[in-house]
Amino acid sequence: MNLRAVQTIYLFEMSRTFRTLLQSILAPVLTTSLYFVVFGAAIGARIPEMGGVSYGAFIVPGLIMLMLLTQSVSNASFGIYFPRFSGTIYELLSAPVSSFELVLAFVGAAATKAILIGLITLATASAFVPLEIAHPVWMAAFLVLTAVSFSLLGFILGIWADSFEKLGFVPLLVITPLTFLGGTFYSLDMLPPFWQTVSLVNPVVYLVSGFRWSFYGAGDVSVVASLAVVAIFLVVGLTAVWWIFRSGYRLKP
Amino acid sequence: MTRTQLTVNPTTTPAAQRDAARETSPADDRVMLSIEHLSKVYADGFKALDDVSLEVRRGEIFALLGPNGAGKTTLIGIVCGLITASSGSVRVDGHDIVRNYRAARSLIGLVPQELTTDAFEKVIDTTAFSRGLFGLAPNPAHIEKVLRDLSLWDKRNSRVRELSGGMKRRLLIAKALAHEPEVLFLDEPTAGVDVELRRDMWLQVRALRERGVTVILTTHYIEEAEEMADRIGVINHGELILVQNTTELMRRLGSKQLTLQLNEPLQQIPEMLAEYELELSEDGHTLIYTYDTHGERTGITALLSDLSRAGVRFTDLRTRETSLEEIFVSLVSPQS
Structure with a gap:
């Protein structure tokens, strides 16, 4: 196995993050802070506790997941689309890799970048609401597995896309709506049965x-079903x- | 004003030096590149390569000459793993490029035709990146040598986007040399570069050959192929029309034409000019003399003298080199 090549590409991709530190790190911190100001402090103060936790704390896992999904897809798709x-890309395809x-x-x-953003989002959230993590190992497992799965999806998107417009299509028009409608800001039992x-x-x-x-030992669906979907x-x-x-x-004609 | 008479020793002319260098070329019998019955048909049905077979020996400079769309880049793309062949096989130093792609690719350096570089990277970083891709440990001394050889060391901390076109071209060569390849593919290396840089690159390529590197370059500049290559392969419509020693091929192809506009039209060419195999235009106003630029004598002086003796006077004259297109036409024509 050409581990040196893996390391070279990995570090090259990571260096892009550090080169655009403001965009990579500051943007998610700012976005998370805005969510907490609006949903946590302004609106959340008028919403009763959900599943035994405050509304501000309730939305934390969903917000992290929102960041994780969008960052995984965006980072991976851009990472492979840009050389194309x-x-x-000729250099990658002609190397013994x-x-x-x-x-x-x-x-x-x-995935590494997405996980870092997820952890930064978690750290930012903890500045606004008291947080406790009931199953830290499972939390880490969900974080890693989701980041890897959606980075794979992003990689596929980056191969499929033949324009920047298409590259932005999936995160903007698929991932974000699904995440907003996926229980990030509410519990499913708040919806009508249909x-x-x-x-x-x-x-x-x-x-x-x-x-x-x-985080809280309770969810809308069973944890087994959640793991199955990630798998x-x-x-x-x-x-x-x-x-x-x-x-x-x-890639290759 | 004094006029200096130059005495030219035939063994010291650039052409003679080039030919002498070819005779002492370090190419040996080890086959570094072996292509057998290679064909490529793209998804749209376009046949880019048609049953191409070729062998290139170690230390050889081989030029693949052909017009745009002839199949040169497709051939290089297949060898380097960028394009999938429809049929046939390729071996690099005995390693099949599909079954043993790691061993084959690790021997190859590729300089692509397009100036494809990561604009935001530093010169030294992107060169080191290329070495890492090939699984080699960092070697700052080698990277420095490569960049110095290509006059890029002073620009090592510049971003690629800040470089001129010529520098980017050299950077692509530096990236290809970063992993110390044994076979170097140069796809149109001097397209769009100035004469000085072109000559610098030729020197670089010769220096590589001296170190035993096999060089395969594509070009549509016949001058470049003539200047650089030990052997030339001519490709057209995906077919390798011929592969020949450069000196022989240039002797065959490198002709020029002298066109004379006559004072009075001629009905026919005088008998005493028969040995020059002149062509007379239909209206009798133009005489065309074709001569070999590589011959010891072009025969122009003798022709002009004989024209005068034959009483043929002319108002104008011009010379014209055979264009590459004409050469291709002559090569692909049934008569050839």
């Missing part, structure tokens, strides 16, 4: 619920990436 766009190593490096870097059933089709519901369970995402993502490299789709 600039033409520097396997497709697995390429994916490991790009997805690893994208919409509760419809919501169960939304995979993000399971991710938010599982993550919230790791499905992971398997689907890996299969799609395997097919991309096998067929050369959008």
Whole structure:
């Protein structure tokens, strides 16, 4: 295995984050702070406790998940799309690097960045509301698995996209709406029965619920179902990436 | 004003030096690149390569000459792993590029045709990145040497976007040399660069060859192929039309034409000018003499003298080199 190449690509991708520190770190901190000011302090003060925790604390797992999903997809898709766009992909494809190593490096870097943003969001949230994590190991597991799964999705998006417009399409028009409708700001039992059933089709519901369970020991759906959905995402993502490299789709004519 | 008479020793002319260098070329019998029956048909049905077979020996400079769209870049792309072949096989120093791609690719350095660089990186970082991709431990001394050789050391901390076009071209070469390849592919290395830089690059390539590096370059500048290559392969419509020693090929292809506008039209070419194999235009006003630029004598002086003796007077004359297009036409024509 060409571990040196994996390390080289990984560090190269990470260096991009540190080069754009303001955009990478400050933006999520600011966004999270705004959510807490609006939903936590202004509106949340008028909403009763949910599942035994304040509304401000209730939305923390959902907000972290929102950041995690959007950052994973954006980082990974941009990471592989940019070399395609600039033409520097030739260097990656002509190097003695396997497709697995390429994916490991790009997805690893994208997931690392997303997890860092997730942890920064958590730290920012803790400045606004008292937080306790009931199952820290599961919290970490959900964080890592979700970041990796959605970084894989982002990688696929970055291969599929042939314009910056398409690159922004999925995070903006798919991930964000699904996350907002996935129980980030409310519990499913607040919805009418029909919409509760419809919501169960939304995979993000399971991710938010599982993550919230790791914080407060309770969620909208069972933790087993949440883990199953993460596993499905992971398997689907890996299969799609395997097919991309096998067929050369959008990489090798 | 004094006029200096130059005595030219035939063994010290640039062409003679070049030919002498070719004879002492470090190319050995070890086949570094072996291509067998390689074909490529793209998804839209376009046949870019058609049953191409080729062998290039270690230390050889091989030029692949052809017009745009001939299949040069496709051929390089397949060898380097950027394009999937439809059929055929490629081995680099005995390693199959599909089954043993790691070993094959680790020997190859590629300088692409387009100036594809990461604009926001520093010169030294992007060069070191290329080395890391090939699984090699960092070697600052080697990176420094490569950048110094290509006159980029002073720019090592500059961002790529701050470099001129010529510097970017050199940076691409530096990146390709960062992992010390044994086979270097240069795809149109001097396209769009000035004469001085072009000559610098030629020197660099020769220095690489002296170290045993096999160089395969594509170009549509016949002058470049002539200047650099030990052998030339001519490719057109995906077919490798011929592969020949450069000196022989240039002798065959490198002709010039002298066109004379006559004072009075001629009905026919005088008998005493028959040995020059002149062409007379239909209206009898133009005589065309084709001569070999690589011959010891062009015969122009003798022709002009014989024209005078034959009483053929002319009002104007001009010379013209055979264009690459004409050369290709002559190569692909049935008569050739």
